[in-house]
Amino acid sequence: MKDRVVISPTTRQEGHAELVMEVDDEGIVTKGMYFSITPVRGLEKMVLSKAPETAPVLCQRICGVCPIPHTLASAEAIDQALGIEIPKAARLLREATLAAHNINSAAIHHFLVAPDFVPEELFATAVDSVSNIRKNVQYVVDMIAGEGIHPSDIRVGGMARNITPFTKERLIERMTALKSDLEAHIELIKNCVAESAEKMGIPKDLGVVNQPLLAVHPTYGVNEFDMDAFSEVLPEAWYDDPEVGKRGCSVIPLINGTNVETGPRARMEKFQGFKDKGVIAQHVARADEMLKNYDACLEALDAIDPAASARADYDPRGTGELGFGIIEGPRGTNAHMAKVEDGKIKFYSAIVPTTWNIPTMGPATEGFHHEFGPHVIRAYDPCLSCATHVMVVDDEDKSILKNEMVRI
């Protein structure tokens, strides 16, 4: 007998999604389908025909959990679309900002999964540790980028201002002092995950997938993207279940025709030789990556010359060529692309980390008991609001009218 288990919405993640699992008599998942049901905001549409500087300001609002990668991807896409080479100091300031943010976001994720893994007697310790780390790394983002959540000072052409020597010193001091706490935090989380995984009987190979990896940089990003290898299909064409296909709110992005895995584990495998796969490996990789970002942050801070200019002069008219801002966010590769002509944004598109992972997360639940389904999803730390795009639906029955994605 074929049965269905539906979790709607999946919880302790950002945004709303649904996990539909077909299960056999033993409750083992035979088919997993995961899709976004978060309403659309349409920011890619809003920036059209606006001045290029509008994009980072609006597009950072795509998400309140990973606003920094969105701001950076947007600024970098516009930088390239305008033919701007940002000053070295600006690049270093951006790198330090992203590395600090990615540590912050990993810590938030630890808070979200704490009820799964952290035993009661350690719960307060874990929460305090998360707060302590966040307070310190968010301070770095605040000082360099203006605001920890929606940064005001990451600008087209670089940064609003360089930091002063005093601030550089203060940030380095504060980060240096954080190191032992961060190492203790990583140990705590990894131990909790290992011990409780055993207690809960989480299978060793739960959530293992063998999809190609998407990761472009160990800690920052690049300004190129292989458009020939890239394609998108609609949820209707992707999911076998037409109901699911109808209700899914995000496109399915593919590289060379297949879905991919992106995120901390993918980065750690591609750039740091990390080998393990699956749910536990996701948690371990995310925790270990905090140290990589810590090193990257300090390295960038150290290299900043506070006397240098952090912003380039530029011509806002645009090259008419597609610019790419491909940034490694906490949940994976965040690709923004933009075209600017006559000083106005003519095209804008964002393919964000969770969008890549959505088609990969569902099948990752297959082969195990459905009770483990939510663990698989949370291991990927999805962030749905940024993943959601739009299509034309019938007002009455919500079915898709146009079998093509409306580009927003």
Added chain:
Amino acid sequence: MPLGTYKEALSARSTDSKILDVSQDGGIVSALLCYALDEGIIEGAVVAGTPDEDWRPIPTVVTSADEVIAAAGTKYSMSPTLSALKEATRQYGLEKVGVVATPCQTQGLRKAQAYPFTRFVVDKIKLLIGIYCMENFPMASLDTFATAKLGFDSLTDATKMDIGKGKFWLTKDGEDSGLAIKETHGYEQAGCNICMDYVAEWADVSTGSVGSPDGWSTVLTRTDDGDSIFKAAVDAGLIETKPMDDVKPGLPLLEKLAKGKKDKNGKERENRAKLGLPLPVEY
């Protein structure tokens, strides 16, 4: 009470000749900032400098006594001083900030502190020095006073700018030229005509020239912090004081001008209300 709530009123002057050489009046603003910087009460301050020496006030973050002194002296035009607070508390990395503000800016800051909109900005303000203010002028008005009314080639020829004894003064080549205050009427920024606060009633410490002899300032200490910082600067020998009762013209003149501003501008508020114009709330 036309002077708002205050703990003590004193006539005072900096004891540092480096400050007195460049300060507008008794150099109280600069002396307090230098003391607070030295003692670590603040790590820096937002003031109104004029980097191009053209009298246009530019919000400036200062972190040393030299920078404080370089920004001394009154520029009689609007300085968007509060706009530099973000920079001060971010890229400058300041955790404890001083601000020099006109009464209207003081009100704005206190409101910002009362509402939770400005995260990690206004909560870092540790010393708010208010300066008395009757009115303020757009740069174009100052240009007009200098060229059309006082016959200067350019406003930038002036080495000092002051208002006192019923006149607007510009100094050039050591010589003072005065323009009767009533000649400046109509040139002030329109908002100043409905402003009810002369003496920065919500500051930690307020100061201005009125009430004290030339080269001295009248100081009103208002909050516990303002009072203790001022007293400590006096104890440290950076500021000398005299009781208000011992100086001429003394507090009665300050009270008269403060009340005069409230009366006159209160009427203008009524006029504007009758016309259905919006009025900012006064506290």
